[in-house]
Amino acid sequence: MLKVKGIHKAFGTLEVLKNVDLDVEKGDVVAILGPSGSGKTTLLRCINFLERADGGTLEFDGENFSFQHISKKEIARLRKKTAFVFQNYNLFLNKTALQNVTEGLTVARHMPKEQAQDIGKRALEKVGLADRCDYYPSQLSGGQQQRVAIARALATDPEIIFFDEPTSALDPELIGEVLAVMRRLASEGMTMLVVTHEMNFARDVSSRVIFMEGGVIVEAGTSKEFFGNPKEERTKNFLRTIGERFAPEE
Amino acid sequence: MSEELIALLADSFWKILKPGLLATIPLTLIAFSFALVIATVAALIQFANIKVLKQLVRFYIWVIRGTPLLVQLYVVFYGLPNLGILIDPFPAAILVFSINEGAYAAETVRAALEAVPSGQMEAGYCVGMSYLQIMRRIVLPQAMRTAVPSLGNGLISMLKDTSLASNITVLEMLMATQRIVARTYEALALYIEVGVIYLMFSTIFTMLQRAVEKRLNGYERKGRANA
Numbered sequence: 411m412l413k414v415k416g417i418h419k420a421f422g423t424l425e426v427l428k429n430v431d432l433d434v435e436k437g438d439v440v441a442i443l444g445p446s447g448s449g450k451t452t453l454l455r456c457i458n459f460l461e462r463a464d465g466g467t468l469e470f471d472g473e474n475f476s477f478q479h480i481s482k483k484e485i486a487r488l489r490k491k492t493a494f495v496f497q498n499y500n501l502f503l504n505k506t507a508l509q510n511v512t513e514g515l516t517v518a519r520h521m522p523k524e525q526a527q528d529i530g531k532r533a534l535e536k537v538g539l540a541d542r543c544d545y546y547p548s549q550l551s552g553g554q555q556q557r558v559a560i561a562r563a564l565a566t567d568p569e570i571i572f573f574d575e576p577t578s579a580l581d582p583e584l585i586g587e588v589l590a591v592m593r594r595l596a597s598e599g600m601t602m603l604v605v606t607h608e609m610n611f612a613r614d615v616s617s618r619v620i621f622m623e624g625g626v627i628v629e630a631g632t633s634k635e636f637f638g639n640p641k642e643e644r645t646k647n648f649l650r651t652i653g654e655r656f657a658p659e660e
Numbered sequence: 661m662s663e664e665l666i667a668l669l670a671d672s673f674w675k676i677l678k679p680g681l682l683a684t685i686p687l688t689l690i691a692f693s694f695a696l697v698i699a700t701v702a703a704l705i706q707f708a709n710i711k712v713l714k715q716l717v718r719f720y721i722w723v724i725r726g727t728p729l730l731v732q733l734y735v736v737f738y739g740l741p742n743l744g745i746l747i748d749p750f751p752a753a754i755l756v757f758s759i760n761e762g763a764y765a766a767e768t769v770r771a772a773l774e775a776v777p778s779g780q781m782e783a784g785y786c787v788g789m790s791y792l793q794i795m796r797r798i799v800l801p802q803a804m805r806t807a808v809p810s811l812g813n814g815l816i817s818m819l820k821d822t823s824l825a826s827n828i829t830v831l832e833m834l835m836a837t838q839r840i841v842a843r844t845y846e847a848l849a850l851y852i853e854v855g856v857i858y859l860m861f862s863t864i865f866t867m868l869q870r871a872v873e874k875r876l877n878g879y880e881r882k883g884r885a886n887a
Contacts, residue, residue: 486788500777504805514787518793546879
């Protein structure tokens with residue numbers, strides 16, 4: 411469904427992505443792991459054109475695009491089929507939870523208000539925040555804000571949701587509620603591409619894992635293979651450094 | 661204080677207040693409204709980085725902020741007639757005050773736009789909104805909230821600066837006072853009186869500013885209601 415080929419991105423002289431390939435099938439939950447500075451967030455942001463990659467191609471829904479030469483119109487069209495969940499939520503601060511969710515429907519997709527509110531309320535219900543419709547982001551906890559952000563992503567019925575470290579800004583006790591929502595989405599067959607540091611999530615929920623370091627993909631495979639039987643030495647090291655539980659058996 | 665003086669002050673209070681209500685306040689409110697429009701457009705042009713227009717806006721702000729308001733009033737009212745352009749005192753004052761305050765307010769609004777976190781824009785794009793939709797519905801409303809205190813200062817400054825319009829024969833509060841002084845020679849008492857009336861007006865404007873701030877701050881309430 412989504413195929414990235416040879417994506418390349420440099421900030422000045424710093425190469426952040428060095429010809430990375432990526433393939434996501436419908437229903438896949440792909441976790442992108444790696445140490446900070448490995449380029450995983452940049453990869454995600456480039457795929458959604460929040461950063462402009464300077465090389466590579468994107469195949470989405472059977473259509474081909476060049477990262478360098480895609481027009482603004484095509485970017486806008488592609489974005490309407492995808493959704494993005496940010497590390498720091500980025501809820502619209504001047505909108506209530508429900509307005510945050512319906513904004514993309516009424517304004518960007520010209521949906522009638524009543525219909526949008528129906529969808530919005532259902533989306534908020536799904537993330538367990540039906541009673542917080544009229545709250546502003548400043549009145550919600552981090553975990554609640556991130557769940558509103560996920561509801562906002564769901565409301566537009568996207569073909570894929572990109573998650574950029576969705577739990578990294580959260581207090582430890584709030585991480586669980588967000589991961590629970592993501593688990594549920596995964597089990598319902600939502601296609602997800604998730605940059606994360608949550609190893610449990612990557613191991614238990616994702617179908618495939620990509621391990622990046624220094625702007626390249628070091629290892630990619632099913633999560634079972636990746637955690638059970640990693641091939642690359644760097645992957646083994648990474649798993650060892652993040653914790654005993656994930657260390658490959660010798 | 662003599663009884664005569666008290667009678668004079670009481671008598672002149674309305675004579676000064678009336679041009680205040682008929683000239684000072686309308687001049688301030690009309691010019692400030694135009695200034696807000698000019699400022700918003702100028703700030704958006706700079707924020708969106710529109711090439712040639714941006715240079716024009718920078719030039720406009722540079723000239724207006726770098727020259728005295730009184731000189732600007734003289735150029736328009738006493739200078740333009742040399743080119744055959746005659747403008748009545750009141751419209752001339754509105755024109756100059758709008759353009760002058762517009763330049764200052766443009767910088768305020770631009771700074772406020774830049775203070776809105778870039779994530780707001782990105783989130784807007786990601787839900788499928790266009791640049792203009794995001795500006796209108798997300799970024800501008802948030803920026804205006806940040807800008808209100810500074811804009812309120814601008815409004816109060818302008819209220820006081822309208823006294824300069826007496827120099828181009830606009831019959832506003834200061835000129836009305838000057839006329840009474842010329843007749844009675846009670847300069848101290850009368851100029852203090854007009855000062856008090858200015859203070860009255862600026863107090864009302866300050867209260868207005870607070871009310872607007874409070875309204876716009878709705879979404880920034882600290883603490884969680886019923887959480």
